[in-house]
Amino acid sequence: MKLITFKDIQELNIRPCQCFDWAEQMIRNKKNTILPPKISMKPFDGTFCNVMPSIISQTGNLSWGGVKIVTRYPNRVPSLESRILLMDAASGEFLALMDGTWITTMRTGAVAAHSILLLAKENFSTIGIMGLGNVVRATLLILEDKLPDRELHIKLLKYKGQEVDLAERFCANKNYHFTFVDTPEEMVKGSDVVLSGATYLPNDVCEDKFFDEGVLVQPIHTLGFTNCDLFFDKVFADDVGHVKNFKNFDKFKRLAEVSDVVNGVKPGRENDSERILAYNIGVSIHDIYFAASIYQLFKETGKLEQMQEIDMKEPTEKFWI
Secondary structure (H helix, E strand, O other), X not given: OEEEOHHHXXXXXXXXXXXXXXHHHHHHOHHHEEOXXXXXXXXXXXXXXXXXXXXXXXXXXEEEEEEEXXXXXXXOOOOEEEEEEEEEOOOOOEEEEEEOHHHHHHHHHHHHHHHHHHHOOOOOOEXXXXXXXXXXXXXXXXXXXXXXXXXXXXXXEOOOXXXXXXXXXXXXXXXXXXXXXXXXXXXXXXXXXXXXXXXXXXXXXXXXXXXXXXXXXXXXXXXXXXXXXXXXXXXXXXXXXXXXXXXXXXXXXXXXXXXXXXXXXXXXXXXXXXXXXXXXXXXXXXXXXXXXXXXXXXXXXXXXXXXXXXXXXXXXXXXXX
């Protein structure tokens, strides 16, 4: 079993559009997976530990499996960290213990960008953003790669100076025009897309009246917008099994999975007046597919042999007690 670190993955210099393609591939092929709901444990207020297993297939054969553990501890830097155990689902061989922090961030950003391109109204141009961490940066990187000529007006909700850091991060992109706002109401009102990367919100961020017709709301960590559950025209989820315990699940007007929209089974946005809510809660099939694709990249380039070997010194005989 190989050890694959955060630095190892960063050195591959994987393009943002490649992350988008990997996410889209798994969204399209979701039906060819085994995906139980994640286990989410919250030992303290503002913290969580999620355990996320899945098995995915390629060309009809179950070939990759694994489990991701992701934790949030607000006093840690970074507050979100994760690890992935990758296995060969056909043989049961454990292949790698991988850093999951890069994978989690980029696959989450890729899924968010995918839903924006799929479900936002045509020619969207204004995005309101709160929760200005790495996932939001990943989302903007991928949108930048996918829409190189689109001018976007981006309203950032001020928070501890992070709005300045984020705007400086993208200062080279002359199509991104940033403004800073003081309240969630300013961030939401007038936005075609509302994107939240906040990992902890105790309450909903603003009243119903601030959400314009045609808005797409995407709370990446599913927090802060439960009032939208009750009056938005459509709700889309990456997996119904992961949202069926939401308190307003039975009150959604219309619910479908993003995978069904991509495959033409269910309609997505049907006009520019619909208010749409995208609950991409985060499913491990994306993590495992990213991990498997990265493992294959290392293997194809011959770099896998250079990775540190983890020897668990397992028993070699059937009866060992």
